Amino acid sequence: MKLGKKTYIIGGIVVFLGVILVSAGFIAGCGPHMFCDGDFSEHILSRMDSRVENLELSDSQQEKYEEIRLKVKANLDKGKEERKKLFSELQNEINKENPDINGLTVLVKTKFKDGPTHLTDNLDLFAEFYNILDEDQKDILIKRLRKKMNRFSMIMCED
Numbered sequence: 001m002k003l004g005k006k007t008y009i010i011g012g013i014v015v016f017l018g019v020i021l022v023s024a025g026f027i028a029g030c031g032p033h034m035f036c037d038g039d040f041s042e043h044i045l046s047r048m049d050s051r052v053e054n055l056e057l058s059d060s061q062q063e064k065y066e067e068i069r070l071k072v073k074a075n076l077d078k079g080k081e082e083r084k085k086l087f088s089e090l091q092n093e094i095n096k097e098n099p100d101i102n103g104l105t106v107l108v109k110t111k112f113k114d115g116p117t118h119l120t121d122n123l124d125l126f127a128e129f130y131n132i133l134d135e136d137q138k139d140i141l142i143k144r145l146r147k148k149m150n151r152f153s154m155i156m157c158e159d
Contacts, residue, residue, distance in 0.1 A: 040076075040080070041073065041076040041077060041080060044072075044076060045069065045072065045073060045076075048069065048072065049069075051144075052065055054140070055133065055137045055140060055141065056137075057132075057137075061132050061133070064129075064132045065129065065132070068125050068128055068129050071125055072122070072125055075121060075122060075125075082111070086107075086108075086111050089107060090104060090107070090108070093107075
């Protein structure tokens with residue numbers, strides 16, 4: 001693989017990671033209802049489907065995409081259950097007469113240590129998806145990622 005292509009792939013992965021982090025931050029700001037209802041998972045999956053639809057996958061690619069999609073759904077469902085449990089624990093502690101704020105911060109820190117694992121799992125799924133694409137589809141995806149990266153960098157680099 002040429003150095004240029006490696007750079008684009010790495011750039012795409014960086015963009016994907018950035019989008020995940022920004023999305024997670026946005027969702028966290030929306031409160032626990034956004035994390036806990038089933039609509040969030042379906043929203044993510046429908047967005048994925050609409051973007052994949054534009055790539056016009058072959059039948060064999062579509063089968064592989066469906067397998068990847070099921071893995072993403074399982075990750076989202078697992079995360080949903082973990083977030084429900086965390087918010088329940090946080091709510092129970094906060095509602096106490098004398099909540100243990102130090103204990104809460106330790107709890108949240110402990111739970112968020114797993115964040116990188118969840119991200120790397122999803123990045124692996126993204127790479128798995130990317131590898132099923134033909135060269136034209138990869139070009140389409142890379143162009144889309146570059147556009148998002150440019151938009152993201154404009155936002156992040158404003159004074």
